Amino acid sequence: MPIRDCMSSSPFCPVNKYEEFNDPAIREKGCNTCVEEGLKSNEIPPCFFCKVDEDGSGSHTDYSMEAFARKVIEKAKNLMEL
Template structure:
């Protein structure tokens, strides 16, 4: 294969990946495999994982006080965070 063609494909893939990053994503866990910067599916994988585990995505917590010190992200934890605001 042509080396230049491979480089061009890689650059296009990176642009596509960044373009699909949800603009409102406030998650700071860039190492998470579900973070939009680690795939091309936007927030879908994160939301799917959280729903499956009975949790709320960290971006919701970031709107009501943040995630610092949090070890649990259940719906109940989110409700408590909202009520404490």
């Protein structure tokens, strides 16, 4: 089964935005690499942070599920204040 190159056109993929994520091993395997690594370490793939945080995933060092949940709650609160 061929690997879908979802990263090349995704505005949420940090590989397209930040040098620190530009790893040939990630590009070769596509999104599966990030998802697999995240599941092994109980973390959320960095692209999810790009969706909920205007600063994108490049501003994060904590990709835990808890950190993601905090960002989602923070975004919801900010939207309610508008």
